Amino acid sequence: MLKLLNITKYYNPGTVNEMCLFNNFNFVVNEGEFVSVVGSNGSGKTSMLNILCGSIPIDQGQIIINNVDISNIPEFKRQRKIGRVYQNPALGTCPNMTILENMSLADNKGKSWGLSRGTNKKRIDYYKDKLRSLNLGLEEKLDITVGSLSGGQRQALALLMITMTPIEFLILDEHTAALDPKTAELIMELTDQLVKDNNLTTIMVTHNLRYAVDYGNRLIMMHQGEIIVDKVGGDKKNLKIDDVLNKFTEISVELGN
Numbered sequence: 001m002l003k004l005l006n007i008t009k010y011y012n013p014g015t016v017n018e019m020c021l022f023n024n025f026n027f028v029v030n031e032g033e034f035v036s037v038v039g040s041n042g043s044g045k046t047s048m049l050n051i052l053c054g055s056i057p058i059d060q061g062q063i064i065i066n067n068v069d070i071s072n073i074p075e076f077k078r079q080r081k082i083g084r085v086y087q088n089p090a091l092g093t094c095p096n097m098t099i100l101e102n103m104s105l106a107d108n109k110g111k112s113w114g115l116s117r118g119t120n121k122k123r124i125d126y127y128k129d130k131l132r133s134l135n136l137g138l139e140e141k142l143d144i145t146v147g148s149l150s151g152g153q154r155q156a157l158a159l160l161m162i163t164m165t166p167i168e169f170l171i172l173d174e175h176t177a178a179l180d181p182k183t184a185e186l187i188m189e190l191t192d193q194l195v196k197d198n199n200l201t202t203i204m205v206t207h208n209l210r211y212a213v214d215y216g217n218r219l220i221m222m223h224q225g226e227i228i229v230d231k232v233g234g235d236k237k238n239l240k241i242d243d244v245l246n247k248f249t250e251i252s253v254e255l256g257n
Contacts, residue, residue, distance in 0.1 A: 002029040002169060002201065007051060007061035014105070021047055021225045025061070029169075034195055034202040034216035038155075038209065038244060040251065045205045045221040049173055052203075054078045063184075065168065077238060083162035087174040092158025097149030098140060099157065102146050103127045106161035130160055134190065152183030158192055163198050170195065172204035176211065184208075209241050219244070223251055 054075035131139040176184035221229035
């Protein structure tokens with residue numbers, strides 16, 4: 001279980017540009033939930049992910065994972081429990097290294113390398129089996145650099161790599177936004193399969209309302225640092241794209257747009 005408790009976050013404190021994004025913000029994600037997060041720009045979606053992952057500090061509050069307070073744990077240590085896939089496909093892989101080298105890095109996450117070789121040839125068949133599940137032909141391209149792959153191939157590889165070692169939470173930060181529609185569909189299908197196969201508790205921020213409605217078992221909408229819609233289970237299943245779009249329109253009218 002993940003808990004964000006009484007989170008307060010100021011940007012540019014003590015300046016004329018001071019802004020309080022979160023004021024005693026609370027959010028609980030139960031084990032096994034797949035939460036889609038939507039909201040307009042500046043609503044706090046990405047900041048919430050950054051706070052959870054440790055990319056930005058909080059001013060007050062607690063971040064609890066399975067009854068352990070991780071509020072003061074640095075980002076690199078949180079990555080042992082949390083896997084994150086970014087909007088930019090280039091951020092989840094090492095472009096100047098081969099597919100084999102990238103998968104070896106992911107395979108050895110959290111382990112001591114010592115003086116052993118960076119790649120273990122005994123694991124090559126295992127890596128090929130993993131890659132074969134993507135149906136992209138990457139199992140025959142272990143020796144090519146990842147930087148030469150398409151954006152969709154890199155994002156698929158990043159998803160696969162992040163789930164090669166046990167994690168407790170998967171964070172998806174608009175991970176289909178930079179892809180063409182056809183590739184985005186493939187990545188979402190792969191995402192859904194990996195989440196189910198690994199029984200991952202997942203938070204997905206997306207601007208694609210159809211993905212938000214079609215995938216996962218919970219949907220929240222954020223606005224000005226608050227959760228204004230929270231649909232779970234049957235309520236989420238019965239939700240329509242127009243329902244979400246109408247709420248966006250309502251907010252826009254309230255803001256005078």
